[in-house]
Amino acid sequence: MPRMLDVSDAVRAEIGDEEADRLLAGENAPGSYDCTSCRTPGDSEQERTSTVLFIGEETAVLAFAHASCLPSQVVQVTEEQLQGAVRSITAETGGVQGAPEQAVLGVTSGLVLIAGELHPALVVEPTAPIVRPGGTGVGDDFLPLLIEQGFMPLTQIVSVPPVLHGWSVLLAVGQLHAVLQPGGNGGQPIAWWQAHQPLQVTDGWRAAANKHQQVLMFAAPVGSIGRQPREDLLRDALDKAAANGKLVAAALPLAGT
Secondary structure, X not given: OOOOEEXXXXXXXXXXXXXXXXXXXXXXXXXXXXXXXXXXXEEOOOOOEEEEEEEOOOOEEEEEEEOOOOOOEEEEOOHHHHHHHOOOEOOOOOOOOOOOEOOOEXXXXXXXXXXXXXXXXXXEEEOOOOOOOOOOOOOOOHHHHHHHHOOEEOOOXXXXXXXXXXXXXXXXXXXXXXXXXXXXXXXXXXXXXXXXXXXXXXXXXXXXXXXXXXXXXEEOXXXXXXXXXXXHHHHHHHHHHHHOOOOEEEEEEEEEO
């Protein structure tokens, strides 16, 4: 059945007419998918869907988004971003390389109460296991990779985690744009995670970020936290992940306002 896909001229130019036509015919396109922008489910048989091609120096990954969230486009990213945040697998169409499944970093903002004071926090959870760049295993290296970068494992949330220098959270005009990590060889910071469109944060979250001039980042493997509708439920999920040894954290300085 043909999918309701949008393939822009830029994406078509990169993947070729033959692959684009197969996508439009529904041969390689997924039915259901997780939107690469808002990270909620979509269905290319029922709603307009954009093809989004992420291109690194050596790798390209085709992802899908609600057309209402993102237009079909080509997005240039660093190879580190692509390899670190995206795990692509062969599509289930007889081993044909087509539309790979991708792991996207889901980011949720919320206020976390520590020692009687509210702190702005970001909770990061991938949508699939993260494999170490160049690795071939089927395990999940998400937390070990972050621990190597300086994030601290937590067994309970009782104090503010240490500041991780060189990393920062970019806010601009009151919206969340990116989490930045140190660039190679002492160069300019690069985006470890970048919002495809700026994420809104609450007035309370922004006020707490401006007060503390830092944001707490918590990270957990896929399936540990989930999308929680309320901050109290989010805190419960964080506490449970910590107790299970599946939580790392750091305090990241605030960049922007």
